[in-house]
Amino acid sequence: MSEHEDPLQPDLNHGLTRDELLRRAAVGGVVVLGSGSLAELAEAAIAAQRPKRGGTFRIGVSGGGAKDFIDGQNIVTRPDQARIVTGWETLVTFNSNFKLVFGGLAEEVSTKTGDVWTIRVRSGIEFHNGKTLGADDVIYSLRRLINPKLKLFGGAALASIDPKRMKKLDKRTVRLFLKRKDGTILDALGQYVAGIVPVGYSPNAIGKARPNIGTGPYKVESFTPGQRSVHVRNPNYWRSGQPYFDRVIIIDFPDDSARVNALLSGQIDAMTDVPPAQVRVVNGRAGKKVLESPSAAWTPICMRVDAAPFNDVRVRRAMRLIANRPQMVSQALDGHGRIGNDLYAPFDEDYNRGLRQRHQDLAQARSLLRAAGKSDLRVDLQTTNGAVGMNEGAQVFAQQARGAGVTVNVKILDSQAFYSDQYLKWPFSTDFWGSRNYLSQVAAGSLPSSPFNETHWPANRRFITLYTEALRTVNRKKRREILHEMQKMEYDSGGYIIWGFSTLLDGYSTKVQGLKRGDKGVLPLNAFGHGYRSIWFS
């Protein structure tokens, strides 16, 4: 690797200006600092009108219940997501194009060899109790994230960090010595669940934390699980001028209609997850609008590659050819989505666009099934209402399957029965995933060691070998080739039927300013207005 070739540079280019790039070339090999966020903010400020201070922002969020909790490093449900961003922030962030930038707590995150990393946080950032953010907090936060006993959501992607080999270089700088070369660490540190917490932060029961502190724009004032939480403005927030609201109230709404009604009657200012059938209703109301954000969230149909009948790759190929993808998007997502090609991570730079888009081909499907001796196949398809499109996709697919002589019995289970000890064991089921980049997704669902591997992929060792190599590869071009090969393997013989990606549909009152259309998002409402700090009342 030459002195001037930085393995991570192309990832971060998109957030940096030309000046930064030239400066970096001169320094050689070390990633340059975080003015990326300033460039973005300046751009945004010029484009938008001047923000106004004040007001109480009320948001209705879908789901929730007695198990709600607030933990700066963990989520399970949508209300948990809405709450985590009020008070906690990550070292690096994703911009509206799903590219990693230095928009977070870190001033610098760099590596020369891929297995030794240096993190330096910005100076002058305080936690809600006035304590200054420093290296000790970063070390504590990373250790807590990867602690296997806690099973925190963001832990799996940070597996290559060695908790015993973290060194504090000075008040604001930490050095990590990884167990192996890993280019995906930055990605993992940008996940919204990788919040930075102060030393000693600890929940006092499984998954539940008392009102507690972080560096974010709002402090927790009160919290009643299953009902609502109230957050007050952090006057010492490090981004001067922000946030704009005085208070944020997050209200649980398990029932879709009640949530829509609350928005329409003005009792809340914004809501997540507008049911696709209600989009017209909300848009048609004066003073209310629906925000559509493309996401890489997917609700696949999963076939276990090691269980009959799907252990025969011909059967898997046949099932994939049954899917009429445009029809599935238009019926299961009411048209609010894009078709898929049995590959995940469409926002990843290295998404393999070269693989031809699959279409329905019932004749070919039937001939494949005949060759496999499964002409009159009957299967059960277990599903649940875990996300928009899960049950509906299963039902549309079952209809389409008849055209190939396949009988699919859709079994809709309630959430607890689905995510029971049978979960990950069914030969044929659905599931849901959020937006991730390719290698992070592989770690989460496509390896034997993954926490949620529904398909029990891979069918051979080559995929795992390629994965390990990809983590180690610093040359961008070589890495792209590896990722393309891995995707081709999954495209040819994987267990997922990825028929589409949903669009995030959120509702809001037009007096809320600052929301941008078309943001590539993981979380609704532009990541809840970036923690409710980039939105204001007109």
Added chain:
Amino acid sequence: MLRHGIVGFVVRRTLLGLLTLFLVSIVVFAATQVLPGDPARAILGRNATPESLKTLREQLNLDRPVVTQYTDWLGGLVTGDLGRSLAANEPVTKLIGKRVENSAVLMLLAALISIPLSIVLGSVAARRRDQPFDHATSIVLLALAALPEFVVAIGLVVLFATTVFELLPAVSLIPPDEHAWSHPKDLVLPVTALVIAVTPPIARIMRASMVDVLESEYVEMARLKGLPERTVLWRHALPNGIAPAIQVIALNLAYLAGGIVVVEFVFAYPGIGGAFVDAVSNRDLPVVQALAILIASLYVFLNVFADVATILVSPRLRTSLK
């Protein structure tokens, strides 16, 4: 003598009620212990691992013998300790206390409005039998009774909150630390929905019973005595006419306790309906058991009360108690 008879009757009915409750508690406990699914796994959800499951089971005493768990629970119930919620990890009384209060407010308001309303409607309809008023109320009440509660509730929302008029709130966003009665506007639509659900059956039985009573001899006697119609209706006919209606009233109030779930859901009202649904899907045993026993107790109490009230109100039945 009479009083001894009545007191004895009340005591007997109360004891029977307690026995019923005891049997119900066994059924509730047995039913929740054999609900499909494992509470520990339901709580941990997608993040369940053999180690965390084992830890949780020990923490929650799920590995003790069933009979011990039952006696512990029953003892707790009697002393007011309803246990700890498995999902929220706080005392059940703290979790549902406010919600019980909120639901009680709804039920009480619905009862206070619907009972007099339906008695009056039924009586007046009986008085004006086969006249326009009677036919009109009959049709309207039948139509309303035929509609499921959530249709009525959503209809009210569309009519008064979101689409036709925008006078009232569409959802009842009562903050957890405030009392329901300090937000009267939020109560109007949910109470109206409940009143509409409960009034038709009571009004109809009131009418039927009053028609019967108005044709009886003692009412004719009262009329012949020259008493004003009003006095005949309210002092002589009603106390007898109301007796059969009391049972229906009690039944409907008890039904309110359960049927409130749908209305609370539509209005996102912070009551026991939502808590119950949440607890069942979380397999949160202590909360499910506590709420089931609460509703069962209310039911038993209302029935005992109805039996006693029927006796007290009806002179003929009173005298038959020796």
